[in-house]
Amino acid sequence: IGECWVFGVKKPFTEVIKANIGDAHAMGQKPITFLRQVLALCAYPDLLDDNKFPDDSKQRARRILEACGGHSIGAYSSSQGIECIRQDVARYIEKRDDGISSDPDNIYLATGASDAIVTMLKLLVCGKGRDRTGVMISIPQYPLYSAALADLAAVQINYYLDEDKCWSLDIAELKRAVTAARQHCNPRVICIINPGNPTGQVQSRQCIEDVIRFAKEEHLFLMADEVYQDNVYAEGCKFHSFKRVLFEMGPEYSTTVEMASFHSTSKCYMGECGFRGGYMEVINMDPEVKAQLTKLVSVRLCPPVPGQALLDLVVNPPQPDEPSYDKFMKERTAVLAALAEKAGLTEQIFNTVPGITCNPVQGAMYTFPRITLPQKAIDKAKAEGQVPDMFYCMKLLEEEGICLVPGSGFGQREGTFHFRMTILPPTEKLKFVLQKISDFHIRFTQEFS
Amino acid sequence: IGECWVFGVKKPFTEVIKANIGDAHAMGQKPITFLRQVLALCAYPDLLDDNKFPDDSKQRARRILEACGGHSIGAYSSSQGIECIRQDVARYIEKRDDGISSDPDNIYLATGASDAIVTMLKLLVCGKGRDRTGVMISIPQYPLYSAALADLAAVQINYYLDEDKCWSLDIAELKRAVTAARQHCNPRVICIINPGNPTGQVQSRQCIEDVIRFAKEEHLFLMADEVYQDNVYAEGCKFHSFKRVLFEMGPEYSTTVEMASFHSTSKCYMGECGFRGGYMEVINMDPEVKAQLTKLVSVRLCPPVPGQALLDLVVNPPQPDEPSYDKFMKERTAVLAALAEKAGLTEQIFNTVPGITCNPVQGAMYTFPRITLPQKAIDKAKAEGQVPDMFYCMKLLEEEGICLVPGSGFGQREGTFHFRMTILPPTEKLKFVLQKISDFHIRFTQEFS
Numbered sequence: 001i002g003e004c005w006v007f008g009v010k011k012p013f014t015e016v017i018k019a020n021i022g023d024a025h026a027m028g029q030k031p032i033t034f035l036r037q038v039l040a041l042c043a044y045p046d047l048l049d050d051n052k053f054p055d056d057s058k059q060r061a062r063r064i065l066e067a068c069g070g071h072s073i074g075a076y077s078s079s080q081g082i083e084c085i086r087q088d089v090a091r092y093i094e095k096r097d098d099g100i101s102s103d104p105d106n107i108y109l110a111t112g113a114s115d116a117i118v119t120m121l122k123l124l125v126c127g128k129g130r131d132r133t134g135v136m137i138s139i140p141q142y143p144l145y146s147a148a149l150a151d152l153a154a155v156q157i158n159y160y161l162d163e164d165k166c167w168s169l170d171i172a173e174l175k176r177a178v179t180a181a182r183q184h185c186n187p188r189v190i191c192i193i194n195p196g197n198p199t200g201q202v203q204s205r206q207c208i209e210d211v212i213r214f215a216k217e218e219h220l221f222l223m224a225d226e227v228y229q230d231n232v233y234a235e236g237c238k239f240h241s242f243k244r245v246l247f248e249m250g251p252e253y254s255t256t257v258e259m260a261s262f263h264s265t266s267k268c269y270m271g272e273c274g275f276r277g278g279y280m281e282v283i284n285m286d287p288e289v290k291a292q293l294t295k296l297v298s299v300r301l302c303p304p305v306p307g308q309a310l311l312d313l314v315v316n317p318p319q320p321d322e323p324s325y326d327k328f329m330k331e332r333t334a335v336l337a338a339l340a341e342k343a344g345l346t347e348q349i350f351n352t353v354p355g356i357t358c359n360p361v362q363g364a365m366y367t368f369p370r371i372t373l374p375q376k377a378i379d380k381a382k383a384e385g386q387v388p389d390m391f392y393c394m395k396l397l398e399e400e401g402i403c404l405v406p407g408s409g410f411g412q413r414e415g416t417f418h419f420r421m422t423i424l425p426p427t428e429k430l431k432f433v434l435q436k437i438s439d440f441h442i443r444f445t446q447e448f449s
Numbered sequence: 450i451g452e453c454w455v456f457g458v459k460k461p462f463t464e465v466i467k468a469n470i471g472d473a474h475a476m477g478q479k480p481i482t483f484l485r486q487v488l489a490l491c492a493y494p495d496l497l498d499d500n501k502f503p504d505d506s507k508q509r510a511r512r513i514l515e516a517c518g519g520h521s522i523g524a525y526s527s528s529q530g531i532e533c534i535r536q537d538v539a540r541y542i543e544k545r546d547d548g549i550s551s552d553p554d555n556i557y558l559a560t561g562a563s564d565a566i567v568t569m570l571k572l573l574v575c576g577k578g579r580d581r582t583g584v585m586i587s588i589p590q591y592p593l594y595s596a597a598l599a600d601l602a603a604v605q606i607n608y609y610l611d612e613d614k615c616w617s618l619d620i621a622e623l624k625r626a627v628t629a630a631r632q633h634c635n636p637r638v639i640c641i642i643n644p645g646n647p648t649g650q651v652q653s654r655q656c657i658e659d660v661i662r663f664a665k666e667e668h669l670f671l672m673a674d675e676v677y678q679d680n681v682y683a684e685g686c687k688f689h690s691f692k693r694v695l696f697e698m699g700p701e702y703s704t705t706v707e708m709a710s711f712h713s714t715s716k717c718y719m720g721e722c723g724f725r726g727g728y729m730e731v732i733n734m735d736p737e738v739k740a741q742l743t744k745l746v747s748v749r750l751c752p753p754v755p756g757q758a759l760l761d762l763v764v765n766p767p768q769p770d771e772p773s774y775d776k777f778m779k780e781r782t783a784v785l786a787a788l789a790e791k792a793g794l795t796e797q798i799f800n801t802v803p804g805i806t807c808n809p810v811q812g813a814m815y816t817f818p819r820i821t822l823p824q825k826a827i828d829k830a831k832a833e834g835q836v837p838d839m840f841y842c843m844k845l846l847e848e849e850g851i852c853l854v855p856g857s858g859f860g861q862r863e864g865t866f867h868f869r870m871t872i873l874p875p876t877e878k879l880k881f882v883l884q885k886i887s888d889f890h891i892r893f894t895q896e897f898s
Contacts, residue, residue: 023525026518036493043755044489050501069475074721076472111560111725114749147748272523274754276560299596300563304753305723306492 013401017433019421020403022197022365024271024335027424032270032331034324035313038064042073042309056322064309073305079298081109081279082305085312089279092315096229097244106282108293109311111303113227113264113278118148120260120280123293124189124221125154134187136177136220138169140368140410140418142197155185160413163370166359167201171210178218190220195228195239195363198410198420200343202237202362208245215257222259227278230268233340234362243283258284265310267365269335271424277307277314339365342423342430349434355445356438365424368407371417371441377448389417392444400436462850466882468870469852471646471814473720473784476873481719481780483773484762487513491522491758505771513758522754528747530558530728531754534761538728541764545678546693555731557742558760560752562676562713562727567597569709569729572742573638573670574603583636585626585669587618589817589859589867591646604634609862612819615808616650620659627667639669644677644688644812647859647869649792651686651811657694664706671708676727679717682789683811692732707733714759716814718784726756726763788814791872791879798883802890814873817856820866820890826897838866841893849885 018026025031034057041047041061048058067084069075080086086109090102110116125133134155137145149156159177161167169192181187192211194203203211215222224242232239243261247254265277282290317332318324343361350358350369358369373388381391389406397403407418425433467475474480483506490496490510497507516533518524529535535558539551559565574582583604586594590607598605608626610616618641630636641660643652652660664671673691681688692710696703714726731739766781767773792810799807799818807818822837830840838855846852856867874882 021525023518024523025521026524028519031521031523040489040493040496043492044485047489047496052499068723069472070477072474072480072723074473074480074719074723075475076470076722111753112750118749144748151748270523273525274517274521274523274751276751276753299593299600300567301561302723302725304560304725304756306755307753 011401012399016397016401016403017425017429018403019425019433020405022267022422022424023273024267024365024424025273027422028426028429029271029335029424030331031272032328032335034318034328035270035272035310037324038313039306039309042306045071054323056318056324060313060316064312068305073309075305077109077302077305077308079300079302080294081107081303082308082312085109085308085315086279088312088316089281093241093243093281097241097247100244100247102281106285108280108282108297109303109308110278110280110297111300111307112266112273112276113225113262113280114144115276115303116260116262116278116280117144117223117225119293119296120223121145121148121152121154121189123289123296125149125152127186130184130186132185133189134181134185136174136181136187136190138191138193138196140198140407140412140420141191142193142225143409145191146411155181157181157185157187158411161196161199161201163359163413163416166362167196167199167368169203169207169211171214174211174214178220187218188221189223190215190218191223191225192242193225194242195231197225197228197364198366198368198405200359200361200364200366200368202232202234202239205238205240205245208240208242209249212242212246212249212253212257215259216253222257224259224261226261227264227267228364229263230336231339231365232363233343234360237362239363243281246283254284256284258282258286260285265307265314268314269332270310270314271335272310275307275310276304277311278303279311338427339423342425342427343367345427345430346421346423346434349431349438353438353441356441361423365422366420367423368410368418368420371419372445373417374445374448377444380448389419392417393419395444396437396440400440402433402436402440404437460850461848465846465850465852466874466878467852468874468882469854471716471871471873472722473716473814473873474722476871477875477878478720478784478873479780480721481777481784483767483777483780484719484721484759486773487762488755488758491755494520503772505767505773509762509765513761517754522758524754526558526751526754526757528749528751529743530556530752531757531761534558534757535728537761537765538730542690542692542730546690546696549693549696551730555734557729557731557746558752558757559727559729559746560749560756561715561722561725562674562711562729563593564725564752565709565711565727565729566593566672566674568742568745569672570594570597570601570603570638572738572745574598574601576635579633579635581634582638583627583630583634585623585630585636585639587640587642587645589647589856589861589869590640591642591674592858594640595860604630606630606634606636607860610645610648610650612808612862612865615811616645616648616817618652618656618660620663623660623663627669636667637670638672639664639667640672640674641691642674643691644680646674646677646813647815647817647854649808649810649813649815649817651681651683651688654687654689654694657689657691658698661691661695661698661702661706664708665702671706673708673710675710676713676716677813678712679785680788680814681812682792683809686811688812692730695732705733707731707735709734714756714763717763718781719759719763720784721759724756724759725753726760727752728760787876788872791874791876792816794876794879795870795872795883798880798887802887804894805887805890810872814871815869816872817859817867817869820868821894822866823894823897826893829897838868841866842868844893845886845889849889851882851885851889853886
């Protein structure tokens with residue numbers, strides 16, 4: 001404690017700060033009381049007799065247990081997930097989308113959103129040679145996508161986000177990418193992450209409309225990764241779900257464009273990554289394809305039931321007339337307000353540093369600033385067989401004990417360099433980290449000038 | 450309640466009994482108190498101040514929480530699983546195998562054993578055309594294997610268990626199968642399920658030795674599905690782990706034969722299927738292949754942490770000097786004793802029925818009796834486009850409300866028919882089910898004679 005030794009060498013820092021991964025609890029965020037009370041009641045129903053627990057938490061636990069085989073979260077659920085939880089998810093989506101209807105049969109619970117995303121890609125990818133399925137993903141992207149596509153031997157079609165316009169999506173760029181790809185594969189899917197990971201942008205309603213129009217024209221299945229839907233901080237920004245925009249565009253779109261939307265219990269205000277809870281909603285999917293999807297998810301029996309239970313609470317939180325409401329709202333608001341503050345701080349502090357350019361963190365929980373690296377540093381990295389931003393991040397780790405992910409892990413325009421950092425550390429620690437990185441950047445620039 | 454209506458028709462039974470799946474809690478088995486107490490404490494650590502919980506459950510919960518990021522089971526773990534839990538698994542294996550050493554670095558925690566099995570098959574399968582990987586699986590088999598192999602485009606190599614010798618494994622049959630397969634693929638893996646699913650046999654030490662010798666001779670990777678290792682009921686039967694036998698055969702084998710063993714929290718006395726906990730131990734795996742395995746498991750981030758916590762308790766149960774010991778042992782023993790009684794009952798009752806032949810249920814939690822079907826029934830089924838044992842099972846479901854799985858779902862020798870039934874229903878209900886099936890079988894035979 002208070003010292004950090006690596007390979008027998010005492011380091012000039014006292015701990016390694018892992019700002020590389022969106023792991024809220026590991027960064028000190030406390031679990032939301034209501035969620036954990038209900039989970040404890042589900043795990044050990046003897047506690048239902050305990051007067052320490054508020055009535056609404058007991059009601060939720062009873063309702064979940066009644067939907068479980070043998071009234072136990074230790075029983076398998078159906079492969080698609082517990083029915084009453086899928087109903088709650090559908091109602092949550094309807095409320096979120098101002099009444100646009102959602103069918104519980106279109107909801108598939110999953111072992112985190114990553115599981116659902118991999119499953120959906122698996123369902124959609126096929127073909128060989130020039131007929132291989134092409135999947136459009138943004139650059140920078142979340143590496144789950146590139147890993148899954150490589151694993152499935154699909155063709156990854158890169159479209160670049162526009163860093164100069166706050167990582168927004170440009171339809172001309174989508175057209176360029178798909179047209180080029182049609183020469184050597186069969187583009188069938190477009191993946192969008194909104195709010196963005198690693199880039200933290202929140203897409204405008206107009207942009208989403210344009211993407212939907214593009215998907216229709218090009219006959220693409222639309223995969224909307226919306227796991228950060230509650231993580232929107234910037235003024236004037238709002239989360240627009242792809243499904244809602246699709247339905248507001250009228251039947252020409254809402255009855256034809258095939259899409260899936262993904263959500264998770266790991267992000268937003270909960271940050272419950274360890275429970276591996278999540279769902280997808282599929283829309284306009286051919287019934288025969290849907291039957292295949294149901295078969296595909298059944299191989300691994302069912303998603304973890306504690307994660308399903310948690311998801312139920314997330315989509316069906318305490319209501320104003322319930323005893324847990326005030327505390328729940330207070331905790332939820334505090335997490336989201338702190339994140340909003342930290343998003344602002346991050347942009348502000350980084351942009352004071354010469355050689356760091358940082359777009360506003362409009363949403364999600366990451367910043368992806370661009371860093372200018374001196375030519376000597378680039379040469380040194382190459383001589384050592386490392387990509388330059390990896391060289392930078394390794395040096396930062398060794399000298400300051402701060403762990404980031406180099407931009408090359410997500411993809412970036414040739415000749416540009418970035419890193420991804422989460423904004424999750426507690427405010428005071430985040431300020432410390434931002435200052436340390438800033439000092440390091442200035443020192444690094446001097447060292448290699 | 451008390452009535453069962455299907456498509457507007459009142460059925461002659463009051464509930465559907467799902468004897469088709471090994472889902473202990475759904476069949477009324479109660480969770481083990483100690484396991485659930487610790488899980489509740491992990492979910493809601495405020496309970497650590499509660500004097501209702503025994504001290505050892507609190508100590509376990511504290512130890513698990515200390516190993517979690519931010520002391521929360523809501524944080525991601527490493528992809529391979531929490532280190533101290535992998536250490537506990539290694540110690541459990543050492544104790545089980547009378548001191549043969551186990552390295553925590555060889556343990557991979559997983560989302561149930563099925564996840565680990567699919568991952569391992571994915572790692573081992575490659576090639577195209579005549580070089581495609583062949584994987585030997587028993588017939589009858591657990592359909593996870595055939596589904597995973599089809600998905601990976603591997604070649605399924607069937608070897609038949611010997612029904613006349615209580616579903617034992619015959620090396621001559623293994624040789625026949627692998628020799629024939631070498632004509633059209635590259636056999637690289639042999640999968641064994643012991644105790645057997647769906648067939649309930651427990652393999653002798655001699656048989657396991659023979660299989661290991663066969664695997665060495667044929668250069669096969671050995672996948673030992675040992676999720677029923679605590680479910681052994683028949684007198685004279687004992688669970689022998691493949692790893693232990695491998696090491697007892699001396700360095701010629703213990704340093705050369707590559708293998709993986711799989712275990713789960715879903716079976717044995719716990720029956721905690723919903724938590725999706727499990728692990729695999731890999732032995733003699735090439736370090737570069739192991740590096741690929743570690744990469745492969747990292748795509749989906751980590752196994753569910755509540756399932757990891759549960760696994761920790763299973764491999765590290767209360768000790769004789771701890772306050773929870775007596776209750777834990779009482780509950781554990783009661784579950785296993787009831788299963789042993791039900792295994793005996795099942796064999797005994799089925800074998801009184803003309804046309805049903807049932808091997809002893811030596812272990813696991815299933816019986817796979819052979820049924821004689823009248824030719825007229827076989828013809829009728831074919832006329833309706835159904836396989837005959839599916840026709841039988843559907844009729845049983847419609848007339849008696851009992852759900853079984855037809856033998857054709859697992860594979861069986863041409864011209865023979867079976868069904869799989871779990872022995873999990875409570876004793877009185879099981880007796881009722883056995884009687885209903887027996888009566889049905891006699892009626893069915895008469896109807897089609």
